[in-house]
Structures are given as C-alpha cells and as structure tokens.
Amino acid sequence: MDKPIFNIINKKFIISVVTSSTFITGFTIAVIWFYLSNIDRLDIFFDAVNLSSTLGIIFFFILLSISGFSLIIFISSFILILIYSGYENKLKVYSSITHRISTVCYQNSLFICCLLIIAYYIYYMTKWNGYIITAFSIISIFIHSYVTCAIRLFRKQKSRLNNTVRYEKLSRKKGFNFWLSLQLIIPGVVQILPMMFLFNQLNFSEGTSDWYEMSILIAITVVIVTIGILPGIIHINERQNGNKMTGIIVVLIFIPVATAALSVWYRPIPNMIANMTMNLSGISDQRTHEYYIERATHPAGMFNGKIWNTRYYKNIPDRFFITGVNTFTLGNIKLICPTAIVKARIESLKFTVNDIDEYEQKGKN
Known part of the structure; x- marks a missing residue:
C-alpha cells in the first residue's frame, strides 16, 4: 500500500516542479544566458531577461525544440x-x-x-x-x-x-x-x-x-x-x-536524462537546442534581410560598405540601407550582424572531436 502512495507523491512532486513558474523562468533564463554567451553578448543579458512577459512563450519554444531534437535522436x-x-x-x-x-x-x-x-x-x-x-x-x-x-x-x-x-x-x-x-x-x-x-x-x-x-x-x-x-x-x-504505463513513464524520464547526459559529452547539442529555440521563437533569424538606418542615430561611417553592402539613395538623404541577419531581437534589444557571420558561426560551433582545446578556442573567438 505504501508503494503506490510513494509513486503518486513522486509523480505529483515532479509535475509540480516542472510546471512551477520558478522552474519555467529559471530554465528559460538559462537558455537565454547560454545563447548570449555563445555570441559573446552577455552585456545585454539583464536587459533581455527583464522582459518577463515573454519568458513563458520562450519556454514553450524550448520545450518544442527539445521535443523535436528528441524525436530525431x-x-x-x-x-x-x-x-x-x-x-x-x-x-x-x-x-x-x-x-x-x-x-x-x-x-x-x-x-x-x-x-x-x-x-x-x-x-x-x-x-x-x-x-x-x-x-x-x-x-x-x-x-x-x-x-x-x-x-x-x-x-x-x-x-x-x-x-x-x-x-x-x-x-x-x-x-x-x-x-x-x-x-x-x-x-x-x-x-x-x-x-x-x-x-x-x-x-x-x-x-x-x-x-x-x-x-x-x-x-x-x-x-x-x-x-x-x-x-x-x-x-x-x-x-x-x-507494465505498459511503467514503460511509458520510464521512457519519458529516460529521454530528457539521456539527452542531458549526451549534451555533456557531445558539446554541440546545447548549442543546437538553443539556436533552434531562438529561430523558432523568432528571436533569431539567420535569413538575409534589408535594414534602413537613420543617419541621425548611426553615422554611415560606422558601416563598412563591403561588409554590410551599404547603399545610399539620393531621394532618401536621411537614411541609408544595409544587408544583415537578425542575431537577437527581444523587446528593444536588436542585434544585427553582417551576413558573413552565418558561415563563421556555423564553423565556430562545430565540435573538434579530437582536440577539445581547439573547440574551446573557436567558441571564444
């Protein structure tokens, strides 16, 4: 009689922890921190996580990304x-x-x-x-x-x-x-x-x-x-x-535990999940876009023409146009990077399996 009660308590405890606002907020903040750390922009971390209204939405996309990743693995x-x-x-x-x-x-x-x-x-x-x-x-x-x-x-x-x-x-x-x-x-x-x-x-x-x-x-x-x-x-x-129900429960527990263990051993997995989350939620977009810049806020000299494909038009004197990718957008924070960063970022996230030091160095660069 004690065993079923113990199992029920365990199930209720796990469900209450996973669905608690503290867990959702903490897990979402951890993913945002990890992503910003990878692009070396932790300076905007506190501004990003202050937007508490969006954390629940981001958490949904985190679960969606982990589910999609688990389905593949x-x-x-x-x-x-x-x-x-x-x-x-x-x-x-x-x-x-x-x-x-x-x-x-x-x-x-x-x-x-x-x-x-x-x-x-x-x-x-x-x-x-x-x-x-x-x-x-x-x-x-x-x-x-x-x-x-x-x-x-x-x-x-x-x-x-x-x-x-x-x-x-x-x-x-x-x-x-x-x-x-x-x-x-x-x-x-x-x-x-x-x-x-x-x-x-x-x-x-x-x-x-x-x-x-x-x-x-x-x-x-x-x-x-x-x-x-x-x-x-x-x-x-x-x-x-x-024990059909036991089999389902064991599998549901095993999959996230195995994914976490595999992530420790195989370094690119956390990067893949974080990138997937940011892309699905629209916070990051690796597609090429055209942007206009107000000359009053950012001088044209800040943007190298070869890197940004900077363009000027006589009939629009107060603006100029650039080509870039959206690396991170959340609230008032908007990080736009040159298109060359896409290829460089893909290469930097590749795991040099027989040289961990080289992989760590690429991550820092």
Whole structure:
C-alpha cells in the first residue's frame, strides 16, 4: 500500500516542479544566458531577461525544440515500438521475444550505421566505383538482417519464465521470416538521420589520419545507436511484462536524462537546442534581410560598405540601407550582424572531436 502512495507523491512532486513558474523562468533564463554567451553578448543579458512577459512563450519554444531534437535522436525507438505494436498480439505468447527482437534491431542498427561509415571511407580512400559499393552495402544489409532474424527469432532459444526453462522459436509462416527481417531493418535505416544530424556538427583537426577519423566516427555511432534505441527496448520489454504505463513513464524520464547526459559529452547539442529555440521563437533569424538606418542615430561611417553592402539613395538623404541577419531581437534589444557571420558561426560551433582545446578556442573567438 505504501508503494503506490510513494509513486503518486513522486509523480505529483515532479509535475509540480516542472510546471512551477520558478522552474519555467529559471530554465528559460538559462537558455537565454547560454545563447548570449555563445555570441559573446552577455552585456545585454539583464536587459533581455527583464522582459518577463515573454519568458513563458520562450519556454514553450524550448520545450518544442527539445521535443523535436528528441524525436530525431530517438526515432529508432519510436519505429521499434510501432513494429512491435503491429505484431504484439501474435508475439506476446513468447516470453523472450521482446529481448530477441530488441537484439535483432540493435545489431541491424549497428551494422547499417557502421557499414555506411566504412563504405564512405572505402570510396573516399580507394576511389572505387560508388555504385558497386552502394549495391554491395544494400545487399549486405538485407542478408545480415535475414540471417540475424533466422538465428535469433526462428531458431530455438532458451528462456526462463517463473524458474522454468523453456525453448521458444517463432513459427515459420510463408513470407513471415522475410517480411519481419525487412521491417526490422527500418530502425537501423532511420538511425542514419540522427547520425547525419550530429555528424554535421563534427570537425577534425588538420592532419588527422583517415583511419583515426573512421574509428572515432564508428565509436560515436555505437553511442548514438545505443542511446537512440534504448527507450524503445525498455518500453516493449515493460509492455511484455504487463507494465505498459511503467514503460511509458520510464521512457519519458529516460529521454530528457539521456539527452542531458549526451549534451555533456557531445558539446554541440546545447548549442543546437538553443539556436533552434531562438529561430523558432523568432528571436533569431539567420535569413538575409534589408535594414534602413537613420543617419541621425548611426553615422554611415560606422558601416563598412563591403561588409554590410551599404547603399545610399539620393531621394532618401536621411537614411541609408544595409544587408544583415537578425542575431537577437527581444523587446528593444536588436542585434544585427553582417551576413558573413552565418558561415563563421556555423564553423565556430562545430565540435573538434579530437582536440577539445581547439573547440574551446573557436567558441571564444
């Protein structure tokens, strides 16, 4: 009787903390501070956070950004849950089936993502025919999934239920082996999306060997695949044990905790979430815009013509025009930068994985 009460208290406590105005304000201020710190403009931090009326709106976009980011990182888990849901009534009679399906999906995901990296470096280093490498990779993926399913799912496997040893295997119905092995490839294929999303923020110091780069990328891939599919594995195992609600709660707790842990290890993630929040909320806009400047407030000499694409018109003597991007706009604060900052900022936020000092130096610059 104590355990349910304890669980209810825990749930109510978590909900009350997350929905409290103090948490919302503090979390939003932290994101604004982090973003301004990245663009080296903490001098306007206190002016920005004084606009308390907008903090709730910004917090909504923070949640939206984190949700979108989590959807990308954990997309393989959602696909695994969908696949299992389609076969749940047929498979729930097998006590060990969730563990075996999870193993197949995990092995497929590792194989597909690591093969993609290896195939790319083979093409890059040997200049072999790209079509042949692609065809060989696709055939290898299908064969790997089919053989793994045949071994893990359609051969007798020992399992233990209530201290009773059982031997289970899926029945071989016509085409079932093929279609199931085909579907269990999908979590590995969609895992390529977060892999490419995160790899786009990676960089290597000059002179790094190709073999070393490939080894680092494979190691990162193993981490991404493992974290990405783990919530799905937890959920379907809890469902198999009859704890569907527990599985949902565990996944909802695991995803933000895993994202936070991954952010500590993989530095670009906080930058990506902060930038996503600022762009979605309209506070930042990396698209090119035309602006007019009043000569009475800012002399034209302050704006280098080559950098700002400064333009003057005879029939508008009291104004001149520039081309720039909106880096930060909140209330009366408006930071406009030259268009060249977009490329420079993208490069500065890339994580030099084999040289942390270089990454820190770029961040300061």
